[in-house]
Amino acid sequence: MADPPVRTRVAPSPTGDPHVGTAYVALVNYCFAKKHGGQFVLRIEDTDRARSTAESEGAILDALHWCGLAWDEGPDVGGPHGPYRQSERSAIYRRYVDELLAAGHAFKCFCTSQRLEEMRVAQRAAGQPPRYDGLCLTNSREEIERREAAGEPFVVRLKVPNEGVCVVEDLRRGPIEFEWKSVDMQVLLKSDGLPTYHLANVVDDHLMEITHVFRGEEWVSSAPKHLLLYSYFGWQPPKLVHLPLLRNPDKSKLSKRKNPTGILFYKVLGYLPEALINFLGLLANAAHEGDGELMDLSELVRRFELEHVPTGGPVFDVAKLDWLNGRYLREKLDPVAFAGLAQQWAALTPERRTRIAALAQPRIERLSDLGLLLAFLFAGRLPLRAEDLRGTKIDETSVRKALALALWELDALAEWTVAGIEATIKRIADVLGKKVRDVARPFYVAITGSPTSIPLYDSMELLGRDLVRERLRNALDLLGAPSKREQEEWKAAS
RNA sequence: GGCGCCAUCGUCUAUCGGUUAGGACAUCGCCCUUUCAAGGCGGAAAGACGGGUUCGAUUCCCGUUGGCGCUACCA
Numbered sequence: 001m002a003d004p005p006v007r008t009r010v011a012p013s014p015t016g017d018p019h020v021g022t023a024y025v026a027l028v029n030y031c032f033a034k035k036h037g038g039q040f041v042l043r044i045e046d047t048d049r050a051r052s053t054a055e056s057e058g059a060i061l062d063a064l065h066w067c068g069l070a071w072d073e074g075p076d077v078g079g080p081h082g083p084y085r086q087s088e089r090s091a092i093y094r095r096y097v098d099e100l101l102a103a104g105h106a107f108k109c110f111c112t113s114q115r116l117e118e119m120r121v122a123q124r125a126a127g128q129p130p131r132y133d134g135l136c137l138t139n140s141r142e143e144i145e146r147r148e149a150a151g152e153p154f155v156v157r158l159k160v161p162n163e164g165v166c167v168v169e170d171l172r173r174g175p176i177e178f179e180w181k182s183v184d185m186q187v188l189l190k191s192d193g194l195p196t197y198h199l200a201n202v203v204d205d206h207l208m209e210i211t212h213v214f215r216g217e218e219w220v221s222s223a224p225k226h227l228l229l230y231s232y233f234g235w236q237p238p239k240l241v242h243l244p245l246l247r248n249p250d251k252s253k254l255s256k257r258k259n260p261t262g263i264l265f266y267k268v269l270g271y272l273p274e275a276l277i278n279f280l281g282l283l284a285n286a287a288h289e290g291d292g293e294l295m296d297l298s299e300l301v302r303r304f305e306l307e308h309v310p311t312g313g314p315v316f317d318v319a320k321l322d323w324l325n326g327r328y329l330r331e332k333l334d335p336v337a338f339a340g341l342a343q344q345w346a347a348l349t350p351e352r353r354t355r356i357a358a359l360a361q362p363r364i365e366r367l368s369d370l371g372l373l374l375a376f377l378f379a380g381r382l383p384l385r386a387e388d389l390r391g392t393k394i395d396e397t398s399v400r401k402a403l404a405l406a407l408w409e410l411d412a413l414a415e416w417t418v419a420g421i422e423a424t425i426k427r428i429a430d431v432l433g434k435k436v437r438d439v440a441r442p443f444y445v446a447i448t449g450s451p452t453s454i455p456l457y458d459s460m461e462l463l464g465r466d467l468v469r470e471r472l473r474n475a476l477d478l479l480g481a482p483s484k485r486e487q488e489e490w491k492a493a494s
Numbered sequence: 495g496g497c498g499c500c501a502u503c504g505u506c507u508a509u510c511g512g513u514u515a516g517g518a519c520a521u522c523g524c525c526c527u528u529u530c531a532a533g534g535c536g537g538a539a540a541g542a543c544g545g546g547u548u549c550g551a552u553u554c555c556c557g558u559u560g561g562c563g564c565u566a567c568c569a
Contacts, residue, residue, distance in 0.1 A: 013569045048568055113567075120565085129496050130565055155567050173499075182497050182565095190567040197569050221498055221564040244500080244562090251561055282518090286507045289517045310507080313562065317505050320519045330532070 006038030007211050010064075010071075011201065013045045014056035017465065018063030018263040020316065021216065021246050021254060024280045028214045028243060030069050031284070031304035041208055042074035044085040045201070047194050052087070055415070063263040067273050068297055073208075081208040086200050093195040096203050096233070097156050097188060105232040106188055108154045109136040110147055132157060132185040156189035158198070158225060166224040171212075171241045172309055176220065183224045198222060202229040205238055212239045217313070241306065244313040246283070254316055256411070256469065265466030266321075269380050270345050274332070275325035282324075283314045294327060346378055356462065359454040373454065377462060382449040382471060386478045389445050393438040396479060401490050402428050402439050403446065403476040407469065408491070416465050418457045425457070431494050446475035 008029035012022045026042075033040040042064070046052035061076055073079025083089055100106035109132070120130045137159070139147075148154065161180040168176040188199040195203075205213060220242050230237040246254040254261055266276055274296060281300040285308045287293045295303075333341060347353045360373055376382060390396055405428045413420045429439040444451050447459055447468065460468050476482075482490065 011569090015569075045569065051568070109567095116566085124495055124565090127495060153567090170499095176498070178497075184565080187567050192567075194567090196567070201569090216563090217499065218563055218569090242499080247562080249505080253562070282506070287518075289508065291517095293518065312500050314507090315505055317519070320506070323519055326532090 004209065004211060006033050006036040007041060007209050008033040008038065008214065009041040009043050009205070009208065009210050011043040011045045011204075012060050013048065013051075013197075014053060014060055015048065015051040016056055018060045019261050020263055020266070020276075020280070021261070022060065023064065023067050023069075023263055023276070024246060024283065025214060025216060025243060026064055026069055027067075027277060027280050027300070028284050028309065029212075030071075031281070031301045032212060032214060032306065034301040035304045038211070039072040040069075041079070041081070041210070042071040042084065043204060043208070044075055044087075045197060046085060046087045047197060047200050049087070049192060049194060053414075057085075059264070063267075066267060067263065067277050069277075086195070086204065089200070089204070090194060092207070093189070093199055093203055094193075097195070097199065100158075100188070100232060101156065103232065105159050106156050107137055107159060108139075108144055108148070109157045109187075110139075110152050110154045111136060129182040130184065131160075131182070134185070153191040155187045155191050157185045158188050158228065160185050160225070160228065166227060168220070168223040168227060168240065170220075170223075171239050171306060172311055173242065176223075178221075178224045180224070183228075186222070186225050198225050199229065202226050202233075202235075206230070206233070206235045210238050212241065214241045214243055214309075217242045217245050241309065243284075244310055247313045247315045249315055249317075251313070251315065253313075256466075259316065259318075260466050260470055262466040264464060265470070268464055268467055271321065271325045272328045272341075275321065275328045278328075279321045279324050282320075283316075284309055286310075293324070294331070352462070355458075356454075359458055363454060376448045376450075376453070377459070379449075380467075380470075381474055382446075384445065384449065384475060384478055388451075389442045389475055389479055391438065391441045394434055394441070398432050398434065398439075399442045400476060400479050400482060401486075402432060402442065403472050403479070404482050404487070404490055405431065405494050406443070407472050407476065409494070410465065410468065410472075413465075416461060418461050421457045421460050428494075442475070443472075446471050 010022065010026035010029050012018075012026075030040045032038075042061070044057055046057065057075075061074075064071075071077065073081060073084060075082075075084040078084075097106065101108070111132075116132070119133055123130050136157075160183050164180050166178045166180055166183065168178065170176055186198050187196050189195055204210075223240060223242075227237055248254055248258045250258070252258070256262070260266070263276070267273075277297055277300070278293075278295055281295060281297075282293060285300070285304055287295070288303075329338065356374065356377065360370060364370060364373060389399060391399070394402075406424065409424045409428070410421070413424060425440065425443065426436055429436040432439060440456055441451050444453055444456055447456060447463065448454070453459065463471075
């Protein structure tokens with residue numbers, strides 16, 4: 001029998017800004033599928049009702065499109081295996097949960113989160129792997145019916161063997177062994193009736209006929225649960241390849257706290273999608289000796305080799321990305337195309353241009369004032385000096401505290417709008433017991449490069465979360481990043 | 495703490511038992527040049543540690559160390 005056509009997928013969770021790691025995983029899945037003449041699917045994993053947003057989903061789709069990746073099936077383009085948004089597939093998961101329940105492969109669990117927490121603390125203290133202790137496994141049918149009828153909330157958990165080992169075959173890493181007794185009896189269906197990732201990804205990968213799954217390394221330890229589900233259902237699992245996690249220069253997992261991780265950040269800074277994809281492609285399959293390193297997407301596909309996908313976590317080396325981007329800028333564009341691109345980047349949309357103009361108009365006397373006034377909107381890192389950030393009305397520790405609090409609170413802001421930003425800054429002034437005007441001054445400097453500029457909150461919204469985070473971090477580093485102790489004190493005080 | 499993954503220049507990597515351990519970014523020097531870039535040429539720079547296996551280990555095995563991930567009714 002001939003092998004079925006290759007089908008891969010990327011399944012981002014719409015819970016934040018589009019991440020370069022998502023683009024990396026998407027690129028690898030895309031390259032592998034296209035290399036083998038197969039299809040690439042985009043699926044939205046929005047089973048976390050509390051954190052998923054439509055805005056984030058839209059931003060992720062836009063960002064991946066901007067990168068030049070196109071999917072054969074997905075929530076925006078449809079396809080024969082839809083819907084491609086997990087929140088719209090609840091009935092499907094429900095059916096499979098019932099099947100597992102009926103076959104005795106899963107069970108209803110009424111344990112409270114408090115009991116589970118105590119159980120885990122005790123297990124950890126005893127040096128045991130954290131794992132559901134099976135209390136609800138012993139409930140009689142009558143008791144389950146009674147408690148359910150009484151309206152007690154419950155979850156459905158996966159039944160996991162107590163003995164033996166599970167062998168996960170990873171196409172790149174070979175067999176990985178796990179003892180079943182170290183595998184937790186994962187929740188499959190939450191008390192809100194929605195599935196967890198574990199159930200949804202298995203059901204969907206099967207129904208969508210996914211043949212190969214390239215996913216982040218953080219999923220290795222849950223692979224046994226997924227394999228167990230496939231065997232309970234009697235399905236053929238897809239081939240697995242775990243991709244290394246992109247790293248900060250200090251080798252920790254790439255995080256926005258230490259580095260820009262947003263695709264949009266790179267877009268705003270004027271990186272070309274071709275350069276970003278080329279760069280990520282090089283991290284997935286290094287160039288061969290003697291080959292040039294400049295490769296477009298079709299070239300990346302052509303020379304993609306599973307055997308050359310790395311297993312160690314590569315550092316996201318911005319310097320190399322800069323070099324690549326520079327080459328695209330100077331080698332791939334004639335002056336006319338370059339000028340067009342620069343104009344497009346600077347103005348982005350007519351709405352944005354109008355908005356910026358309206359903010360600048362009341363503050364200038366000559367059109368020639370525009371360049372210096374607005375330069376910060378078209379720049380990356382600003383050349384700041386520590387003394388520029390210090391003010392007479394506010395001590396340096398307060399400035400550092402204000403910047404640190406802003407960094408934390410702005411990250412948690414649900415919607416990146418003037419109103420939200422304003423509320424955040426005002427709250428920080430409150431916490432510090434200072435006037436907003438005095439607290440705002442160092443922010444003006446950090447964000448716009450000058451204590452006098454166009455309005456701060458608008459500037460921040462216009463720059464976007466990623467760039468604002470970068471500038472605030474830069475300013476804070478200039479004055480001295482908070483120590484561990486300061487971090488704890490400041491967090492407690494806010 | 496438990497389980498798992500990983501380990502070659504500062505960074506990304508090549509090497510699939512025998513090489514002066516190769517390339518790219520970054521860095522340094524020289525050349526070109528009205529400046530600065532770009533470009534050209536050249537330099538410095540690596541097998542974490544300890545045991546095995548082998549005539550011979552960067553390469554295979556074990557251990558140590560280190561880094562990382564997971565350890566949720568988040569993905």
